[in-house]
Amino acid sequence: MTLGEGRTPLVPLTESVSAKLDFLMPTLSFKDRGAVMLAAHALRLARAGGLDRVVADSSGNAGTAVAAYGARAGLDSLVYVPEGTSPKKLEQIRAHGARVVEVPGDREATARAAREAADAPGTFYASHVYNPYFLHGTKTYVYELWEELGGRLPDTIVVPVGNGTLLLGAALALDELRRQGLTDTRPALVAVQAEAVSPLAAAFHAGADDITAPAPARPTLAEGIAVPAPPRARQILRAVRETGGTFLTVTDDQIRTAQRDLAKRGLFVEATGVACWAAVSAAPPRPGLTVVPLCGAGAKTGLVS
Incomplete structure (x- = not known):
């Protein structure tokens, strides 16, 4: 079932910031971590009978991962x-x-269409948002950090957040590592959103426990995290607060600059995937080691203009 996902390199960008190169996954994005779990579960159901197809909705990377592992x-x-x-x-x-269905409208309209299709008999909804198996894949990101750092964790883990699957997986891993007695530290989770579509950042800084209304669906280069109404908003906000983290936002100009900066360092990353580096570069430095993920390869979108 595996395609060799995981075990991506951790490389320094500065003295205090390192990057996890998840764009080196088999389908060139971190979504492979969760997709392998969904596909393995779907295959078990198919072998038991009654499952004919897999349905997913995505802005691109999760759909690619589900297609490949499917x-x-x-x-x-x-x-x-x-x-x-x-x-x-x-x-x-x-x-x-895989067959592709392009849906008029935004990411939310796409999710609604997929859920309707998933109601058909014999269909497995390979949702990276709702299916808990996906989070048990994305949590391996933090387990790998723990291993690569010799049985310790960084002081700050920065993640891009649209639907929050990487952040929620990271929070799950942090809880498991503490329960297993493998760490007594709890890194701050810092979430990054595109300034154009940032409902979670707005709710966090307003002190709210949930979003009150969907954000306007404005265009942004960070299309992969442009989610106006994340279904797990309450869980995401709670996870960030419990670790003493915060939310940061980035503009498209910052994304352009960050993509070119990383390319000059030998790392060609897609626009959404550079959001964390853009945010960390612009924010005051945090104490200790900070790790950012570079989530998707530049070959997926090209150099943004």
């Missing part, structure tokens, strides 16, 4: 994406044999 498992996959999704991501999804 192909690996021998399952038919149907991926719903918003109109305007990167042509390179659509090409990658189709290359794995």
Whole structure:
């Protein structure tokens, strides 16, 4: 079932900031961590009978990962994406044999269409948002950090947040490591959103426990985290607060600058994937070691202009 996902390098960017190169995953994004879990579970259900196809919704990377691991498992996959999704991501999804349905409207409209399709008999909804198996894949990000740092954790873990699957997986791993007695520290979780679509950041800084209304769906280069109404908003806000973390936002200009800066360092990362480096570069330094993920390869979207 595996495609060799995980074990991505951790490399220093500065004396106090290191980057986890998750764009080196098999489908070139961190979503492989969760997709392998969804596909393995779907395959078990298929072998038990009654499952004919897998349905997913995505702005690109999760759909690609589900398509690839679905192909690996021998399952038919149907991926719903918003109109305007990167042509390179659509090409990658189709290359794995999945059928693509482009949905007029935003990311929320796409999710609704996929959930309706998933109601059909014999369908497995491979949701990276709702399915708990996905988080048990993304949590391996933090377990790898613990191993790579010799049985300790960084002081700050910065993650991009749209639907929050990497952040929630990280929070799950931090809780498990403490319960298992493998660490007595709790890194601060710092969440990064695009300034154009930042409902969670607004709620956090207003002191709210949840978002009160969807954010306007404004265009942004960070399309992968442009989620106007994250379904797990309450859990995400609680996880950040419990670790003493915070929310940061980045502009498209900061994303452009960060992408070029990383490219000059030898790392070509897609626009959404550079958001954390853009945020950390602009914010006052935090004490100790900070780790940022570089979540998707630049080949998926090209150099932004």
